[in-house]
Amino acid sequence: MTESVIRFLIGGVIVSTFAIIGDVLRPKSFAGLFGAAPSVALATLGVAVVTHDAAYAAVQSHSMMFGAAALCLYSMTVCRLLMRQHMRALSASLLATAVWLVAALGLQAVFSGGA
Amino acid sequence: MLIRISPSALKDGKWHEYVIRFALGGAATVATGLIAKALGPAIGGLFLALPAIFCASVTLIEAHEIRRKRRQGLSGERRGREAAALDTAGAVLGSFGMLAFAAVFSTLVQSSVAAAFVAATTAWLVVSVTAWAIRRKLRVAATTRKVAGRRDTSRPQPPLVSWRRR
Numbered sequence: 001m002t003e004s005v006i007r008f009l010i011g012g013v014i015v016s017t018f019a020i021i022g023d024v025l026r027p028k029s030f031a032g033l034f035g036a037a038p039s040v041a042l043a044t045l046g047v048a049v050v051t052h053d054a055a056y057a058a059v060q061s062h063s064m065m066f067g068a069a070a071l072c073l074y075s076m077t078v079c080r081l082l083m084r085q086h087m088r089a090l091s092a093s094l095l096a097t098a099v100w101l102v103a104a105l106g107l108q109a110v111f112s113g114g115a
Numbered sequence: 116m117l118i119r120i121s122p123s124a125l126k127d128g129k130w131h132e133y134v135i136r137f138a139l140g141g142a143a144t145v146a147t148g149l150i151a152k153a154l155g156p157a158i159g160g161l162f163l164a165l166p167a168i169f170c171a172s173v174t175l176i177e178a179h180e181i182r183r184k185r186r187q188g189l190s191g192e193r194r195g196r197e198a199a200a201l202d203t204a205g206a207v208l209g210s211f212g213m214l215a216f217a218a219v220f221s222t223l224v225q226s227s228v229a230a231a232f233v234a235a236t237t238a239w240l241v242v243s244v245t246a247w248a249i250r251r252k253l254r255v256a257a258t259t260r261k262v263a264g265r266r267d268t269s270r271p272q273p274p275l276v277s278w279r280r281r
Contacts, residue, residue: 007148008141015140015168016133022172026121028198029251032205033243035172038216041163042236043144045220048151054225056156061224061235063160064217071164072210075203078173082200089177089199093170104161112157 003051011043036071038064063108070103117251124179132175136168143167164213169206173199208250212243 022034041064048057077099081092143165151159177195184191220235 004145004148007144011144012137012141015143016137019136019140019168019172020125020133022202023124024120024122026119026124027117028176028201029205029208030118030247032202032207033209033212033247034205035169035202036166036206036209036213036243038163038213038235038239039140040143040147040165040167041213041216041220042232043140044147044151044163045224046232047144047148048156049224049228052156054228057228058221058224059156060151060160060163061217061221063157064163065214065221067161067164068210068214068217070161071166071213072207074166074169075206075210078169079200079203079207082196082203086196089173089196090170092199093166093173097166097170100166104164108157108161 003047007043007047010047011040014043015039036075063112066107066111067100067104069107070100073103074100136171139168139171164210164217166206173202176202205247208246209243211246212239212241215239215242 018034018037018039022031022037025031025034041061045057045061048060074096077096078092081087081096082089085092087095146167147159147162147165150162177199180195180198181191184194216235216239219238220231223231223234
């Protein structure tokens with residue numbers, strides 16, 4: 001329970017900080033870099049190193065590479081849904097989550113020998 | 116300088132929007148921990164790059180642009196969509212940075228935890244900003260070529276008569 005509360009607070013603070021940095025930066029395309037900042041990763045890996053060990057964090061960060069590649073596909077899909085299909089931002093970003101999930105698990109299965 | 120800080124943008128945000136982001140960020144971090152606990156670190160690691168907060172961010176960007184345009188008496192839906200798409204284009208480039216973060220962290224963490232955090236964050240920033248700068252340069256070059264091409268076709272051709280007289 002305590003670990004979850006600590007995770008929640010650390011994650012909330014880091015994610016909010018990156019979001020505020022993204023808000024004040026211009027142009028928008030540059031601010032978007034902070035939308036793909038490793039905010040959840042920084043919080044989770046920090047806790048993982050403390051509660052488990054460095055090897056555990058290494059396995060997590062290795063898998064994160066597949067998640068990051070899936071994030072690239074996800075962002076491209078959202079961009080396309082917004083500009084070509086004229087969808088609203090919430091619908092496009094939620095719908096594309098399926099693309100992220102399939103791509104991340106697929107890449108993990110292909111390159112790590114099973115999801 | 117191409118990149119600038121605009122603190123006035125914070126005035127567009129409402130306090131509950133910051134609370135939502137904080138709660139979503141916290142919830143995503145807790146969920147990632149629970150997934151790793153239930154399914155192992157390999158599957159849990161995938162969710163470190165989950166665009167959990169992205170939905171909220173891009174929706175807020177769209178809402179802010181629409182609100183700004185409506186104050187001027189315009190619908191603002193197209194503008195809102197374009198602003199969200201621009202932010203998303205940045206996220207495409209940012210994902211390269213995130214890939215670099217993960218690669219550097221997984222390589223260094225077993226030798227030095229502190230060095231892994233510093234080097235991985237630096238790698239994220241350098242790769243993301245470099246990718247953005249390259250994209251911007253390519254776009255500027257493409258626009259310049261396009262404008263130059265238009266000028267060439269619109270330029271009046273020298274009269275054939277004067278050339279023949281020479």
